[in-house]
Amino acid sequence: MKKKSLLAVLTICIGALAMPVWAAEIIQPINVPVSQPVSTDLINIEVPISRAEFITILIEAGTGRELPLIMDTHYAMSAMQKAQELGLIDLTQYPMEIWLEDMPIEEKVEILDKAKKNNGINMEQVYKILKEKLIEQVIIDEKVVEVKSIEYYRGKVMLPLRDVAEAMGFEVTWDADTYTATLNNDEIKSKVQIGTDLYNYYSVKAIGMSAPFSVGVAPKFIEGSVYVPYEYFSMFADWVVMDQKLVFTLKK
Numbered sequence: 001m002k003k004k005s006l007l008a009v010l011t012i013c014i015g016a017l018a019m020p021v022w023a024a025e026i027i028q029p030i031n032v033p034v035s036q037p038v039s040t041d042l043i044n045i046e047v048p049i050s051r052a053e054f055i056t057i058l059i060e061a062g063t064g065r066e067l068p069l070i071m072d073t074h075y076a077m078s079a080m081q082k083a084q085e086l087g088l089i090d091l092t093q094y095p096m097e098i099w100l101e102d103m104p105i106e107e108k109v110e111i112l113d114k115a116k117k118n119n120g121i122n123m124e125q126v127y128k129i130l131k132e133k134l135i136e137q138v139i140i141d142e143k144v145v146e147v148k149s150i151e152y153y154r155g156k157v158m159l160p161l162r163d164v165a166e167a168m169g170f171e172v173t174w175d176a177d178t179y180t181a182t183l184n185n186d187e188i189k190s191k192v193q194i195g196t197d198l199y200n201y202y203s204v205k206a207i208g209m210s211a212p213f214s215v216g217v218a219p220k221f222i223e224g225s226v227y228v229p230y231e232y233f234s235m236f237a238d239w240v241v242m243d244q245k246l247v248f249t250l251k252k
């Protein structure tokens with residue numbers, strides 16, 4: 001029996017040695033790269049943002065769908081209800097009066113920890129979108145622009161119109177009768193009106209005005225200043241978000 005066993009082992013070993021190179025390559029284990037999840041360590045969550053906006057961004061990014069507006073109530077109601085359904089918050093402890101207050105850091109961490117344990121939330125996407133939304137700085141042509149504040153509304157990053165427009169070389173005037181701000185740099189003229197989600201501009205280099213476009217949120221007053229979604233400035237500059245910095249490069 002021992003001789004037969006030894007012979008069998010030798011036969012297997014010799015067979016393996018005689019195996020063609022191509023066959024050996026086939027049976028080699030395949031190392032499949034595993035994508036690493038984005039860590040909150042790479043995101044500065046200290047950026048001020050209201051509870052309503054933080055939860056809206058988290059829910060829409062984590063579930064992959066835009067939430068509907070519920071008429072005659074707070075715009076973030078759908079997000080709050082979904083957050084409760086997913087076990088992230090308890091609405092009995094979350095009165096509407098505090099939704100627009102800045103969310104404390106420890107509260108953000110607590111909700112993110114709960115979200116990580118929920119299979120219905122895509123945390124990879126949540127971290128990706130948070131990194132794009134939680135803006136720390138605005139940069140125009142490699143220069144940091146001092147802005148009054150960076151605000152958020154219905155998932156959009158809102159910038160103070162005058163601060164950014166003047167840094168781009170525009171003169172900004174205000175018509176209190178029509179709630180309209182006009183930007184003018186002698187080559188380009190653009191108007192934005194509070195409450196109107198249509199944006200366009202007129203150029204002396206082109207015939208007529210550009211086609212109006214919508215970004216989903218109209219200009220609005222925030223603490224006495226006009227704020228617009230940063231996408232508005234795409235008419236005058238290319239932009240990219242890098243490391244929580246919103247970087248504009250003016251079009252020539």
